[in-house]
Amino acid sequence: xxxxxxxxxxSVTQVMAWVLAALLPGIAVYVWLFGPGIxxxxxxxxxxxxxxxxxxxxxxxxxxxxxxxxxxxxxxAWLLALSLPSLAPWWLIVTxxxxxxxxxxxxxxxxxxxxFNPAMVGYAVLIVSFPVQMTQWAGPLELTATPLTLAQSAxxxxxxxxPKATLDAVTMATPLDALRTGLLQQHTVDEIMTQSxxxxxxxxxxEWLAGAFLLGGLVLWALRIISWQVPLAFLAGIWLAAGFLxxxxxxxxxxxxxxxxxxxxxxxxxFIATDxxxxxxxxxxxxxxxxxxxxxxxxxxxxxxxxxxxxxxxLLMNLCVPLIDQYTQPRVYGETKKTxxxxx
Amino acid sequence: MSRELFxxxxxxxxxxxxxxxxxxxxxxxxxxxxxxIPLRQHIGNPAKPVVEVGDRVLKGQLIGAADGxxxxxxxxxxxxxxxxxxxxxxxxVSGLPDECITLSTDGLDEWIVHAPLDYRAMEPSxxxxxxxxxxxxxLGGAVFPSAVKLDPGATHSCPTLILNGGECEPxxxxxxxxxxxxxxDILQGVAVMRHLLGSTEILIGIEDNKPEAIAAMQxxxxxxxxAIEVVAVPAIYPGGGAKQLxxxxxxxxxxxxxxxxxxxIQVFNVGTAYALARAVHHGxxxxxxxxxxxxxxxxPQNMEVLIGTPMHTLITLAGDRDGTTGVLMGGPMMGMPMPxxxxxxxxxxxxxxxxxxxxxxxxxxxxxxxxxxxxxxxCPAELQPQELFRFAKTGDFGRAQEYHLFDCIExxxxxYVCPSHIPLVDFYRYxxxxxxxxxxxxxxxxxxxxxxxxxxxxxxxxxxxxxxxxAAKAQAKRAELAAAPATEGPAQTDADxxxxxxxxxxxxxxxKKAEVAPKNVDHLPPEKQRExxxxxxxxxxxxxxxxxxxxxxxxxx
Numbered sequence: 098x099x100x101x102x103x104x105x106x107x108s109v110t111q112v113m114a115w116v117l118a119a120l121l122p123g124i125a126v127y128v129w130l131f132g133p134g135i136x137x138x139x140x141x142x143x144x145x146x147x148x149x150x151x152x153x154x155x156x157x158x159x160x161x162x163x164x165x166x167x168x169x170x171x172x173x174a175w176l177l178a179l180s181l182p183s184l185a186p187w188w189l190i191v192t193x194x195x196x197x198x199x200x201x202x203x204x205x206x207x208x209x210x211x212x213f214n215p216a217m218v219g220y221a222v223l224i225v226s227f228p229v230q231m232t233q234w235a236g237p238l239e240l241t242a243t244p245l246t247l248a249q250s251a252x253x254x255x256x257x258x259x260p261k262a263t264l265d266a267v268t269m270a271t272p273l274d275a276l277r278t279g280l281l282q283q284h285t286v287d288e289i290m291t292q293s294x295x296x297x298x299x300x301x302x303x304e305w306l307a308g309a310f311l312l313g314g315l316v317l318w319a320l321r322i323i324s325w326q327v328p329l330a331f332l333a334g335i336w337l338a339a340g341f342l343x344x345x346x347x348x349x350x351x352x353x354x355x356x357x358x359x360x361x362x363x364x365x366x367x368f369i370a371t372d373x374x375x376x377x378x379x380x381x382x383x384x385x386x387x388x389x390x391x392x393x394x395x396x397x398x399x400x401x402x403x404x405x406x407x408x409x410x411x412l413l414m415n416l417c418v419p420l421i422d423q424y425t426q427p428r429v430y431g432e433t434k435k436t437x438x439x440x441x
Numbered sequence: 442m443s444r445e446l447f448x449x450x451x452x453x454x455x456x457x458x459x460x461x462x463x464x465x466x467x468x469x470x471x472x473x474x475x476x477x478i479p480l481r482q483h484i485g486n487p488a489k490p491v492v493e494v495g496d497r498v499l500k501g502q503l504i505g506a507a508d509g510x511x512x513x514x515x516x517x518x519x520x521x522x523x524x525x526x527x528x529x530x531x532x533x534v535s536g537l538p539d540e541c542i543t544l545s546t547d548g549l550d551e552w553i554v555h556a557p558l559d560y561r562a563m564e565p566s567x568x569x570x571x572x573x574x575x576x577x578x579x580l581g582g583a584v585f586p587s588a589v590k591l592d593p594g595a596t597h598s599c600p601t602l603i604l605n606g607g608e609c610e611p612x613x614x615x616x617x618x619x620x621x622x623x624x625x626d627i628l629q630g631v632a633v634m635r636h637l638l639g640s641t642e643i644l645i646g647i648e649d650n651k652p653e654a655i656a657a658m659q660x661x662x663x664x665x666x667x668a669i670e671v672v673a674v675p676a677i678y679p680g681g682g683a684k685q686l687x688x689x690x691x692x693x694x695x696x697x698x699x700x701x702x703x704x705x706i707q708v709f710n711v712g713t714a715y716a717l718a719r720a721v722h723h724g725x726x727x728x729x730x731x732x733x734x735x736x737x738x739x740x741p742q743n744m745e746v747l748i749g750t751p752m753h754t755l756i757t758l759a760g761d762r763d764g765t766t767g768v769l770m771g772g773p774m775m776g777m778p779m780p781x782x783x784x785x786x787x788x789x790x791x792x793x794x795x796x797x798x799x800x801x802x803x804x805x806x807x808x809x810x811x812x813x814x815x816x817x818x819x820c821p822a823e824l825q826p827q828e829l830f831r832f833a834k835t836g837d838f839g840r841a842q843e844y845h846l847f848d849c850i851e852x853x854x855x856x857y858v859c860p861s862h863i864p865l866v867d868f869y870r871y872x873x874x875x876x877x878x879x880x881x882x883x884x885x886x887x888x889x890x891x892x893x894x895x896x897x898x899x900x901x902x903x904x905x906x907x908x909x910x911x912a913a914k915a916q917a918k919r920a921e922l923a924a925a926p927a928t929e930g931p932a933q934t935d936a937d938x939x940x941x942x943x944x945x946x947x948x949x950x951x952x953k954k955a956e957v958a959p960k961n962v963d964h965l966p967p968e969k970q971r972e973x974x975x976x977x978x979x980x981x982x983x984x985x986x987x988x989x990x991x992x993x994x995x996x997x998x
Contacts (some may be wrong), residue, residue: 099534099867101853102773102801103611104454107815107860109808111836167808209809209861324814373813378827422828429845430450430684431697 109208115322116368119313120175123364126309130302131183131235132267134250138178138190141254146174146196146279153203169208173197176216176369180361180408181223184245184268187255192201193219213415214375217408224403237302240293243267272300273359273404276351284378285348290355299358306360314367323371326383331366332357334391342399356395365390365407375415382418382425390414444672447692449685452677453854455611455774457650462735463614465742469729470758476518476544477785478504479531483578484585485511488881490542496523499553504542507573513586514576516726518747521546532752532770535975536780544749555724562632565592568637575720576727576788581605581616581681581710582771584789585762587717590707591637601706602640604631604714607674607681608655610772613792615731615807616711618743620647620654623715624661628669630714633721633981635667638707643669645711646686648676653744678774679852683708685821697848711790732790737766737797746786752793753782759795766801769794773801776855793946808861816855816865818991822848826855830865833872838841838879841872849873871983874976900953904946911942 127135150170154161164368177193197219205211224231229343234252238244245267253259270278272294279289289295296304317323335356342350356362370390377386390410397406481487488505498504498517505515521544528538560568571586578920593599604627608616620627635643645662647655655673662669674680674689684695686704695701701708712730719725728748732755737743739760746755769776770790786793816826832841846869855865915938992996 099864099870100769100771100775100851101856101866102769102776102796102804104804104857104859104862105453105455107858108805108862109811109860110815112811112860117935163806163808169811207809209811299687321818353562374811378812378817378825410769426825426844427823429697429848430688430821431694431699431848432845433696 102136108319109167112322113172115320116172117168117175117263117316119317119322120179120368123179123306123309123360126306127179127183130237130239130305131350131423132238132241132244132250133247134183134235134245134254135178136247137251137254138181138183138185139175141187141190142174142178142194143171146170146198147197149198150203153199155206157203159207164208167208170198170202173202173215173219176364177219179262179364180216180220182231182234184235184250184253184264186230186233189223189227189230190254193223208239209374211374212418213412214369214372217369217411217415220408221412224341224439225406228403232270232274233268234271234274235267236294237300239301240269241267271359271404272303272355273361273398275300276355277404278397280349286351287348298356299360303360304358307358307363310360310363310367314363315373317371323367324380324383326380327371327376327387328366330384330387331370331391332362333372334388335362335366335394338392338395342395350399356398359405361405362394365394365411369407370411370414375418377418377421377425379422379425379427381427382421385421385425386414386418389417444690445668446672446674446689446691448675449680449688449821450569450823451819451854452679452685453819453857454676455678457676458612458735459614459617459650462612462733462741462743463617463621465740467618467731467743467745469745470732470747470750470755470922471544472519472548472550472747473750473754474546475524475751476521476546476747477529477531477751477783478515478518478540478542478544478749479529479785479787480505480515480529480540482515482748482788483511483513484583485513485589488512490526490540492523492526492542492690494526497521497547498523498544499551499730501553501555503574503726504544507576507586511586511589512573513578513588514574514726515542516576516728518728518749519544520549520551530781530784532777532779532784532790533975534777534780535978537692537971537975537978539971540585541785546946557724558721560636560721565637572717572720575715575725577713577720578727578788579710579978580712580716580730580788580791580886581683582775582789582791584787587709587713590702590709591634593638593702593707599638599640599705599707601642601644601691602631602634602728603640603686603706603708604643604645604711605681605686605708606645606651606658607710608651609648609676609678609681610774610776610792611678612735612794613733613772614694614735615733615743615791617651617654619715619731620651620711621657622806624654624657625664626718627658627683627711627714628661628665629722630716630718631669632665633717634707634714640707643667644690645669645671646674646681646690647671648680649673650676653790679821679850679854682821682850682852684850696720721955725956727788727792730786730788730790732786733792734795735792736769736795737762737764738795746790748788749785751783751785752779755786755793756795761795762797764797764799765795766798767796769796773853774857804864805862807863810859810861810863813860815860819854819858821852821854822850824849826865826869829872829908830863830868833868836875838872838876842876846872846876850987859949867983874980874983875979878976878980896953900950903949908942909944 147170151161154164174194177197197215201215201218202211203211213244275292275294276289318325336353337351339356343352370387377383393410393413394406397409486508489508489654491506492504499520502517503514504517524545525543530540531539569588569591578584578585606616606620645658659671662671679685693704716727729745731743732746734755768779770779771792810827812827820826828844829841829972833931849869851866853866
């Protein structure tokens with residue numbers, strides 16, 4: 098072994114653990130405002146992810162322990178779980194997680210090799226294949242008369258015998274769904290915003306959830322686990338694209354603040370688009386990557402077939418990463434025009 | 442200190458560990474019974490031995506003469522008898538032996554006659570040759586012959602002279618201690634440098650974690666009759682790297698692939714300035730230096746050590762302890778592991794760092810790269826180490842070069858911060874050595890092809906010339922025959938001539954074929970041969986590493 102002979106004591110495990118820790122405020126707010134059902138989803142996704150990871154590592158002939166210890170599978174599981182409707186059936190959660198870990202991660206070569214964000218691949222597969230089940234969102238407790246207990250949530254998720262009326266009383270369209278449906282019914286944005294689900298900026302409860310993810314993201318930035326470029330450019334992309342549309346026709350396009358404070362944006366900006374493996378690596382590349390993802394999110398939300406576009410936007414930008422990286426190589430120390438190699 | 446400082450990108454803050462060794466007074470290490478003096482201690486041609494086994498030599502006597510312009514002489518560090526001239530283990534990662542002169546010391550430590558140089562009265566070129574013959578080379582680590590660096594060239598001048606007292610590597614304190622205790626001498630050396638380079642601006646960069654050294658150097662600088670600016674620079678590794686120090690002090694960058702002199706700046710280590718002062722003012726060759734002996738020893742300290750002293754004697758002197766896991770020459774970031782503790786202290790030896798499990802825990806097994814770009818943030822050369830790693834690992838050396846592999850200074854910052862604990866620098870060394878090897882092969886192949894093509898051309902030409910000659914002869918004969926009474930048909934003569942021509946050509950071709958094509962690796966001088974072997978050994982080692990960083994891990998679990 099040659100120099101250097103010392104390292105600072107950071108590790109992949111530590112990085113991933115911080116990401117998980119930074120998700121905790123979001124999860125806490127989730128439980129507080131939407132009920133404890135998300136805990137069931139998170140646990141199921143975690144168990145599935147770890148099992149799938151262990152099996153795949155074994156199948157690929159890798160030592161299980163160091164790779165299970167790196168916590169990256171749990172990060173994927175949590176990000177997927179937090180993107181899924183909180184009362185999604187168990188098989189939906191398992192399918193999505195399996196797809197994320199087995200196909201998007203391991204079939205591409207495992208940790209560090211996946212060109213797409215695994216959690217978003219899992220999400221995309223589910224929303225394309227099971228659009229109906231992907232709408233079982235528990236509404237904010239503030240608007241539900243008889244919220245579900247932990248046991249009841251588990252029962253719903255595991256397909257237990259829950260009266261349809263009980264379920265209908267707690268599930269609700271998300272603000273983005275409501276906006277989309279309303280616009281399709283030729284209502285104006287202002288009319289739609291009078292619905293009870295909408296709060297100050299985003300949806301009731303949802304805006305607080307977005308705030309909690311933002312807080313966690315800022316912690317990650319303060320710890321230099323993530324760089325500032327991706328989240329800032331992502332949020333700027335959302336704000337500018339939505340603001341541009343809203344400025345021209347406030348009746349047909351949601352306000353930029355509304356778009357920013359959908360929880361998927363904050364989760365996407367700070368936790369998903371910042372995934373180093375599938376994201377751009379150069380400083381300028383990160384800006385382009387984040388901005389592109391923000392822009393595409395608004396385009397998909399506005400003209401696409403699905404209410405939210407964060408997942409697809411990030412996946413599309415994942416595709417562009419090799420190109421972005423190649424054309425945004427920063428100048429190196431002492432580099433002159435003469436020594437600069439043309440991007441080949 | 443009003444000087445505006447600039448920040449270079451990247452860098453890391455490893456624990457400094459300077460206090461262990463920089464508080465004890467400096468003692469001269471006792472004279473060992475045996476001194477092993479390698480002939481190659483510097484960059485460039487190794488010195489040529491000028492003594493024979495059995496000769497008695499005096500302290501400071503020339504025993505290996507500089508060979509060519511980029512070379513430096515080596516001298517007897519003490520008086521005694523030359524007991525061997527030949528390969529011995531030297532401080533080198535490969536563990537391969539190199540040509541050395543071994544002296545059995547007689548304990549008299551008897552100096553050869555030596556006198557100061559009147560450097561101001563000397564021709565600059567003569568002075569530089571004297572310095573080369575006094576063995577002066579850079580003591581900061583690279584050991585480049587100083588005489589070459591002190592030559593500003595015919596048209597260049599070197600307006601800025603920077604003295605490097607950065608000493609950014611953890612654990613090492615020899616420059617710190619040297620500046621504290623011998624500041625005046627260092628500045629005497631600076632005067633010689635200034636004289637040779639014609640510098641108008643003199644800067645001394647010292648990291649701000651060495652306040653005593655800064656104070657001592659400032660006090661000494663005040664006594665000089667021209668301006669010398671002692672500048673405290675922020676302590677950050679590798680702030681003492683020449684390119685980084687230049688950036689910090691002047692805001693300028695050495696263009697990629699060029700030398701600092703191209704932008705009018707020359708950098709010397711403080712130790713080199715001291716050695717230069719001893720050479721000029723005392724006529725002493727470079728036969729000793731300050732060495733930090735630290736780490737897992739009882740009394741970490743700096744010692745004045747004769748070149749050629751076996752390292753184990755110094756470790757014993759500093760108090761060796763149980764649980765030693767290895768010894769490095771240099772610091773933990775860029776130092777190299779010693780294959781054997783019999784290896785001698787050489788001009789490049791700034792530190793002997795004794796490792797233990799506690800101080801240097803084994804590095805954890807490497808995980809795959811997650812492209813987090815912490816390495817890019819830490820890289821002082823502003824490279825994209827994660828990309829270089831990918832290219833090196835997949836053998837895409839062309840792209841590695843496009844991504845400026847050769848601007849890598851192997852400082853180790855990337856490996857230091859990598860959360861996946863990938864030995865990144867090993868991969869860059871591997872890629873560099875592969876590229877060198879391939880270039881060498883290509884050059885050899887090109888040469889062979891050129892030779893072959895020329896041979897083909899020559900054969901064609903000779904054939905043509907012969908044919909022309911024969912044709913001319915035949916013509917003459919025909920004319921002769923035509924003049925004489927015709928007994929044979931001219932057509933037959935023609936055919937005969939052709940036949941003879943073909944036979945001759947065939948015979949020639951046969952003879953040429955029998956000759957063996959010259960091989961490029963035959964008849965190489967032994968040092969070239971050795972260099973090739975070294976490179977091959979290193980490549981094999983690194984290739985082993987690159988093959989599968991997870992292999993060891995798999996075995997464990």
